Amino acid sequence: MSALIGDKGYDGDGFRAEIVDRGAKPVIPNKSNRVTLHSFSKRAYKGRNVIERCFCRLKDFRRVATRYDKLARNFLAAVHLAAIVAYWIN
Numbered sequence: 001m002s003a004l005i006g007d008k009g010y011d012g013d014g015f016r017a018e019i020v021d022r023g024a025k026p027v028i029p030n031k032s033n034r035v036t037l038h039s040f041s042k043r044a045y046k047g048r049n050v051i052e053r054c055f056c057r058l059k060d061f062r063r064v065a066t067r068y069d070k071l072a073r074n075f076l077a078a079v080h081l082a083a084i085v086a087y088w089i090n
Contacts, residue, residue, distance in 0.1 A: 003027045005045060007029070008030070011028050011029070026038075058083060
């Protein structure tokens with residue numbers, strides 16, 4: 001089963017229903033002012049941090065952050081090169 005991981009900004013009943021209709025499980029924490037609480041997997045939500053750090057690391061490269069490339073294939077190539085350089089240094 002696939003899951004969609006989001007932050008508290010996506011905690012809406014309509015959005016949650018759309019996710020379920022498309023066959024995925026919403027992994028979204030509840031807002032503090034929510035009346036009806038929904039359960040979510042805290043373990044799965046912790047994986048969101050890894051994705052956020054990856055995007056932050058890729059945006060250190062100006063070419064990726066500002067999308068200089070007009071073609072999607074060139075942009076994807078720039079993302080691949082940035083990923084190689086970013087994780088090669090580590």
